[in-house]
Amino acid sequence: MTIQLPVSRAGTQSDWWRGAVIYQIYPRSFADSNGDGVGDLPGIIEKLDHVADLGVDGVWLSPFFTSPMKDFGYDIADFRGVDPVFGTLSDFDRLVERAHKLGLKVVIDQVYSHTSDQHAWFQESRASRTNAKADWYTWADCKPDGTPPSNWQSVFGGPAWTWDARREQYYLHNFLTSQPDLNLHHPDVQEALLDTARFWMDRGVDGFRLDAVSFLMHDPSLRDNPPVAAPLKRTRPFDFQHHLYNKSHADIPGFLTRLRGVIDAYGDGRFIVAEVGGELADGEMKQYTHGPERLHSAYGFNYLYAETLTPQVVRDAIAVWPGAPDEGWPSWAFSNHDAPRHVSRWAAAAERERAARACMLLLLCLRGNIFLYQGEELGLPQAAIPRELLQDPEAIANWPQTLGRDGARTPMPWTAEQANGGFSDARPWLPVPDEHLPLAVDRQAGDEESVLSLTRRLLDFRRAELALRLGAVSMLDLAEPLVGFERVHEGRRLVCLFNLGSETVAVARADWTVLQSVGGATRLELPPLSGFVAERT
Known part of the structure; x- marks a missing residue:
């Protein structure tokens, strides 16, 4: 199989992101500056030199917004606030300033499909059917027998509808019951989210990573999803359906075009990448990035959910982006906060260091933007978290069939001999695995043969070779x-x-x-x- 793609234009300040390598920081687990066991924005500032020394182009910060933390920040109670566990808005401003001084761009998560049930918008919306925000969320009457309005199932298990006695209606939640879905069909909701984007652009961010984009809009007629004839996995009720109507609505690209217009108003150099999952992801990624008026890039789960790394996996992923006119630009990740670390998925324990090295070179040779997840530069394996220490709601709900995301979210090991690997003076929110300590940053930084040193060399090589970047x-x-x-x-x-x-x-x-x-x-x-x-x- 041969696929010939057009040569992209050279990287400039306006398209710094094309071929860039962006380092994902999961704030809870990066560095704790105040000894409460949870990472924070000042801790990130203290460790940004490590990120800059890698030779990456920017950082992507997972959510740090005000939240009850039932889904660890992806349940947002205030889109414009910093949760006190992470710091303050002033801390965020200092982080952006420090990153820019180090030559790093700053990309932050934006979660537009849903909020926390603690968000002021939802508190007002659920109060009555006639208030100003009554239709800002997806509400629906029950069927005559009192059952939910459709058969839609939640990603985290169980029906995607929860009854609210105050309104005598069901509300939609594609994730946790505490994460009600916004109604982006409503123009006022769209405008409120666009104002949120302007708020962060005004604070100097260079781009957004859009979470769960295909869940932004649903079918207003609430048609039932058809069943999967023979599901490959049967962990959750969600796995038994083709998700045609609770997500992936045809009006999503229109909103993305509006968002791109807001971003472009801030001038060159801003960047938007979307996370797109599900069985329709390949087509949706192309749709959401088509032409100059939509998103710059998108990434799916081609590698993130691959249980093994085979030549066919690589060929299939590359084939998704054939270089058609007005096609968007791909992004790639082997690991992130939602998927088990790839060296554990793709290699036996005795082979994981070799796998870490080979995978780093492969990743940095791919055409597109590259996301490196914190600890990937160290070759960290997936951590085994005992049931009694699990924090991830998906893991707790589906244990032991789904061990969840905690094993990829354990704290960064900075110094091997310090308590908790130098992450925190207090007991961390998740344990630092003993097997991560020999791989700590201080152990690898001075070793020219370490995975960390290799990562730095390969990043230098990619940056110097336009053939690899562009x-x-x-x-x-x-x-x-x-x-x-x-x-x-x-x-x-x-x-x-x-x-x-x-x-x-x-x-x-x-x-x-x-x-x-x-x-x-x-x-x-x-x-x-x-x-x-x-x-x-």
């Missing part, structure tokens, strides 16, 4: 377990070749000069879990 990609026709592709920009041709198998494979290409390699790969052979970038000579 170039076209074409797949090489290779037999498994090899996977490879060429990256081409302005006559510069690089070959990226990887062995994802368990046996050494001979390649023997005398006309290639290896520029970067991991896992002992040479132009003659590739050991298991190895790879190289070479130029044709």
